[in-house]
Amino acid sequence: MALQKIFLACFVSVCHSQVTELYGYRQYLQELDLREKTSRYLGYTQQEYSPLGCVLWCNHRPSCWSVLSCPQLASSNPQKHNCLLLEELAKTSPVITESNLTTCSFYSMKNRCVNGGTVVNDACVCNDGFYGLHCEQFYRDCSDAYNDGMRGLHLLYVKPDGLFVPLMVKCYLEYGGWTEIARQDSDCTVNHNRTWAEYKSEFGDANLCNWRGLDFIHHFTKEGTTILDAVVINEAGIRTHAYYDNFRIRNETDDYLMHYDGYRPFTSKPAEDGFGFGGSTLQAKDQPFVTYDRDRNNCALDTGTGWWFNSGCASVNLHLKLQAQVPQGSAYAQWPVNLSLRPITGYVLQIKRT
Structure with missing residues (x-):
């Protein structure tokens, strides 16, 4: 899957912003440290409806270089995942790696600057025509992304003519692109x-x-x-x-x-x-x-x-x-x-x- 789609596609009907404490996260971190030895907990957890939602949440926080997605144990909400933000210390490995840790999945975003962007002081410096935390491509509107062949629900940067800087919007890329x-x-x-x-x-x-x-x-x-x-x-x-x-x-x-x-x-x-x-x-x-x-x-x-x-x-x-x-x-x-x-x-x- 393309990096941008991994970062930006969010097939999540509802995302919750309440910060919660994840029961047993130390056990998960101990197992993570045995395998990776590169991450530390940033002190934030959140509930999302899929591992992809966890990746998206991490993606929009510059200090997060990886995230642990763990299915919620409560039987009343089996579809939810607890997301732990982690800081990745080694940033030269492949772009996305995943390893199963008991019931969890580990996603490491180590090259956060795409489309030729470069990291300067832990932030991406983008080439012309690209914008955002990771130098994503921006479009005049969502229909341009639809015409480029993208489908589904995506968060994309859009810049209509005359707008000073691109703005992130949700694009429904069906029926011409809304x-x-x-x-x-x-x-x-x-x-x-x-x-x-x-x-x-x-x-x-x-x-x-x-x-x-x-x-x-x-x-x-x-x-x-x-x-x-x-x-x-x-x-x-x-x-x-x-x-x-x-x-x-x-x-x-x-x-x-x-x-x-x-x-x-x-x-x-x-x-x-x-x-x-x-x-x-x-x-x-x-x-x-x-x-x-x-x-x-x-x-x-x-x-x-x-x-x-x-x-x-x-x-x-x-x-x-x-x-x-x-x-x-x-x-x-x-x-x-x-x-x-x-x-x-x-x-x-x-x-x-x-």
């Missing part, structure tokens, strides 16, 4: 009560709940035509889709106003038009983005979110928390079903050039 710009679900959460400057940039984890930034979305959508797929997870846990044609976000001077030419439902699992729901004073279409430090009518302040608010605020505001995450009686994210607003359990916003 670029994820926002996500929220019941297994992760992100604080949406943020300033204008924070919304302009990105926040959250590209592999979990995240917002990729108004500036990124603007540069992506400013040229050509873009379709937005609003993937709405309903109360039954079913993923439904609302398509918005010629979707674009204007520049900062225009307060990142959202526009689209038309809505159409996905044929087999349709979602209704949420952004156009609520009439002339509540729909998000053709409205500027608003945050509490650049508020027009107290909508951002009252909801504790940034959003494309109308004069009456918004019927659909995906930056509200999910119903399961707030006290009873609090406002939560909703989407129309049969012309009535209903709670949702998550969403993904993804875009693609057409």
Whole structure:
């Protein structure tokens, strides 16, 4: 398997950020030391859904040169793996080596700079056209990676024309290649009560709940035509889709106003038009983005979110928390079903050039 795919492919539906103590890790380290004699424990463990998730977690921490992936012993979660970050002291061996240690697997990432990059002071210095901790190739958008033959779910660096530096995004490399710009679900959460400057940039984890930034979305959508797929997870846990044609976000001077030419439902699992729901004073279409430090009518302040608010605020505001995450009686994210607003359990916003 290619190095980039080992580093960046993450077929993990949910990753958990809680740091935990791994029972029995000293025993594993003793066995590791007998075989490798090159690693020391960095003091962090995490739960992932596959050894590949452990590799990805290690990959985005410069001090981690190897990782130990051990299936969780608890019978209630047999699919989870405990990941131990290790510091590799010998960095000249083959790129990826694996040896089974009792029930664990050991992954050693010893040449972390790819595509001709070189290590300087324990960091990669990249050639032109490459970026990141390991000098990964970056793309104009995820469809470029799709056209290069990549398939599946990948974390890749993307740099639309005009963006200053590449940004890591999740790419769904099927059906032409979709670029994820926002996500929220019941297994992760992100604080949406943020300033204008924070919304302009990105926040959250590209592999979990995240917002990729108004500036990124603007540069992506400013040229050509873009379709937005609003993937709405309903109360039954079913993923439904609302398509918005010629979707674009204007520049900062225009307060990142959202526009689209038309809505159409996905044929087999349709979602209704949420952004156009609520009439002339509540729909998000053709409205500027608003945050509490650049508020027009107290909508951002009252909801504790940034959003494309109308004069009456918004019927659909995906930056509200999910119903399961707030006290009873609090406002939560909703989407129309049969012309009535209903709670949702998550969403993904993804875009693609057409």
